[in-house]
Every structure is written in structure tokens, then in C-alpha cells.
Amino acid sequence: MDLRQLRYFVAVAEERHITRAAERLGMQQPPLSLQIKAMERELAVQLFLRKPRGVELTEAGRALLEDARAVLDHVQRALDTTRRTGRGEQGRLHVGIAPSASFHPFVPRVIRAFREAFPMVSLTLEEGLSHDVRERFSHDQMDVAFVRAVSMHDDKLIISPLLEEPMIVALPSVHAMASGRQTAIALKRLASDSFVLYGPPGTALYDETVVACRAAGFSPRIGQQAPRITSTLGLVAAGLGLTLVPESVQNVSIDGVVYRRLKGAPQPKAVLGLASRRGDPSAVVRQFLNHVKHAARLYQNSLRA
Structure with missing residues (x-):
């Protein structure tokens, strides 16, 4: 007995x-009757009582x-699941997010x-710095990730730039x-200040x-390092x-922190x-990549409008 015969039986x-079942199935009545009789012979039981009107x-x-x-029903669900999975409409996706990216x-x-x-x-969803992301990708623990390190050196990964934004300075509210009255600050005027940097070098x-400070004519005095943007x-x-x-x-409002734009060169x-x-x-993964890239283009166009 096969699935086709089960469908015939259920329709009848x-x-x-x-005759009505044959019309529903798009076939002739005699072949359908033969299939039902074949099922009864195989099972050695009578499935239907024949009556004058049905x-x-x-x-x-x-x-x-x-x-x-x-x-x-089980077979249909399995087929539907297979088709949705093949189209990228069903499955599991592990997404990494750089700490600062979650605020965008x-x-x-x-x-x-x-x-x-x-x-x-x-x-x-899982937060992770660039070295965390590489590690999780290498162990098949991550499928895609929003990153800041678009120049990440890893032959096994593809990094697609999505959006670009200026960097600004976060100052203690007691800073001069x-x-x-200060709306923008030249980076070189911060040469004597201590910098708090997050993540290890290479992040x-x-x-x-560091590159922006050197372009402004000084090496930053690194007073503290922090593992995440919030702790920074x-x-x-x-x-x-x-x-x-x-x-x-700057969408994150923290008591004691003031944000200012940078003016002049460089503009990191x-x-x-x-x-x-x-x-x-x-x-x-392909579905997610296409969705995000398309959305990024629309987002960029909305900023230019």
C-alpha cells in the first residue's frame, strides 16, 4: 500500500x-474502484459496504x-517543512551583534x-567583539554577525559593509x-586627556x-580599558x-556623560x-543576508532624502 492509495481511500x-471521489481526485471511476478493491485484497478486509447510492x-x-x-497530514507537514526550509523560510539562525552595533x-x-x-x-542573538565572532564562526556556533571590524582578516568569512556613521567623543560631564557652548571639538584638543578604550587592540x-588620534598628531594616553561599550x-x-x-x-543617555561632534580633520x-x-x-542564511542588505540600501537612501 502506498500514499497514493491512502489518498484514494480517504477521498472515497x-x-x-x-464517482464523486473520482471527480475530486481528477480521475475516472473504474480505476478508482480497482484501487479500492486492491487495498481490500491486500488488507484482507472489507473497507466499504456498497450501497445503491454510494x-x-x-x-x-x-x-x-x-x-x-x-x-x-504528517507527510504533508514534512513536505511543507522541507519546502520552507529549502526556501529559507524556516530553520534556525544564530546572529552575533557587536556591542556598539546594538545601539544603531x-x-x-x-x-x-x-x-x-x-x-x-x-x-x-548573542553579543560579541570581533575576536569572539571569529571564534564562534570557527566552531560553527554563529551563522551571521553585525560587526564593526569590516577589515577582519579571515579567509573563511565574508564581511559586507552596510552603513557608515561618524564617530563622536563621549566626555565626562565635568570636562571643560x-x-x-561647545557643539563640536577638534580631536587634537584632546591630546592631553586620558582615553578609555574598549576591547583589546585589534578590535x-x-x-x-588610535588611528584617528595619530592622524590628529598625537598618540592617545590610554588610561583605562573596558570589555564593553556600556562599561566604557x-x-x-x-x-x-x-x-x-x-x-x-549617543542614543544611550548616561548621567555624567556628554556627547560632542568632532570638527576638522580627521573625521573618523x-x-x-x-x-x-x-x-x-x-x-x-542567504535569506537573512539578502533581507539585511536590501534593508540597508533603503535605510541609506532614507538618510539621503
């Missing part, structure tokens, strides 16, 4: 008439009908939009340049800060130094990128 059982299930037929429907309005917005568009994809924004801002608020952050970080930039494994065959 539901229609209670072989058929009626026997007790054995009623017992088969419930299980036949369950089998066909684009990141939560695009993740929320993807979840709404593909509700059957299970998303797991944190007064309301994108750590390196970008906490140290700034405590008056232990200042730091450069992506412009979007923070780039938001999307990392993925080179040649990843996952349809869900």
Missing part, C-alpha cells in the same frame, strides 16, 4: 461515493480512516522586520569642553580611535577619561558590516 470515505465505511474502514488521515537603530529594526517576515525562523573601534561609558561618567564612539551610541568613521561564512549553503 469522505465523499461516501466513488458507499459506507465498515468498522475496519473507520479504523483505517483515522490513521490514514494522520499519515497523510538599524540593527534592532532589521532584526524585527526579518522576524515578522519569516516567523518560522528561530533567531538566537562639555559645557553647553575595530579601538584601532579606529560608565568609566567616562566616573571621570576616568573620554572615548570615541559611533554617533548612534565607524562602519557597520555583516559577517557570514564563505560559501555557507544555508538557505536561511
Whole structure:
């Protein structure tokens, strides 16, 4: 007995008439009758009582009908799941997010939009610096990641730049340049200040800060290092130094921290990128990459409008 015969049986059982069941199945009545008889011979039971105006299930037929429907429903669910997975509409996705990237309005917005568009994809989010991301990719613990290190050196990864934003300075509120009259500060005027940097050397924004300071004519005096952007801002608020952050970080309001734009040269930039494994065959990953890249283009166009 095969699935085709089960479908024939269910159609006849539901229609209670072989001719109507044949019309429903798009076939002729005689071949359908032969298939039902073949099933009865194979099972050695009578499934239907033939009546002048149709058929009626026997007790054995009623017992088969419930299980036949369950089998066909299970097979259909399996087929639907397979098709959705193949189209990238169902599955699991582990997404990494650089600490500073989570403050960019684009990141939560695009993740929320993807979840709404593909509700059957299970998303797991995890914060991680660039070295954390490389480690998790190498152990197949991450599928895609929003990163700041778009120049990350790893032959197994592809980094696609998405958006660019200026970096600004986060000052302790007691700093002389944190007064309301100061709207923008030249970076070179901060040469004598202590800097609080986050992440180890090699982290994108750590390196970008050092490069910008050197371009302004000085090497930053690194007074403190912190593992995350939030702890960095906490140290700034405590008056232990200042730091450069992506412009979007000013959406975080912390008592004791004042944000100011940078003026003149250099104008350091923070780039938001999307990392993925080179040649990843996952349809869900491809779906996510296409969705985010398209959304980034729309977001960029909206900023220019």
C-alpha cells in the first residue's frame, strides 16, 4: 500500500461515493474502484459496504480512516517543512551583534522586520567583539554577525559593509569642553586627556580611535580599558577619561556623560558590516543576508532624502 492509495481511500470515505471521489481526485471511476478493491485484497478486509447510492465505511474502514488521515497530514507537514526550509523560510539562525552595533537603530529594526517576515525562523542573538565572532564562526556556533571590524582578516568569512556613521567623543560631564557652548571639538584638543578604550587592540573601534588620534598628531594616553561599550561609558561618567564612539551610541543617555561632534580633520568613521561564512549553503542564511542588505540600501537612501 502506498500514499497514493491512502489518498484514494480517504477521498472515497469522505465523499461516501466513488464517482464523486473520482471527480475530486481528477480521475475516472473504474480505476478508482480497482484501487479500492486492491487495498481490500491486500488488507484482507472489507473497507466499504456498497450501497445503491454510494458507499459506507465498515468498522475496519473507520479504523483505517483515522490513521490514514494522520499519515497523510504528517507527510504533508514534512513536505511543507522541507519546502520552507529549502526556501529559507524556516530553520534556525544564530546572529552575533557587536556591542556598539546594538545601539544603531538599524540593527534592532532589521532584526524585527526579518522576524515578522519569516516567523518560522528561530533567531538566537548573542553579543560579541570581533575576536569572539571569529571564534564562534570557527566552531560553527554563529551563522551571521553585525560587526564593526569590516577589515577582519579571515579567509573563511565574508564581511559586507552596510552603513557608515561618524564617530563622536563621549566626555565626562565635568570636562571643560562639555559645557553647553561647545557643539563640536577638534580631536587634537584632546591630546592631553586620558582615553578609555574598549576591547583589546585589534578590535575595530579601538584601532579606529588610535588611528584617528595619530592622524590628529598625537598618540592617545590610554588610561583605562573596558570589555564593553556600556562599561566604557560608565568609566567616562566616573571621570576616568573620554572615548570615541559611533554617533548612534549617543542614543544611550548616561548621567555624567556628554556627547560632542568632532570638527576638522580627521573625521573618523565607524562602519557597520555583516559577517557570514564563505560559501555557507544555508538557505536561511542567504535569506537573512539578502533581507539585511536590501534593508540597508533603503535605510541609506532614507538618510539621503
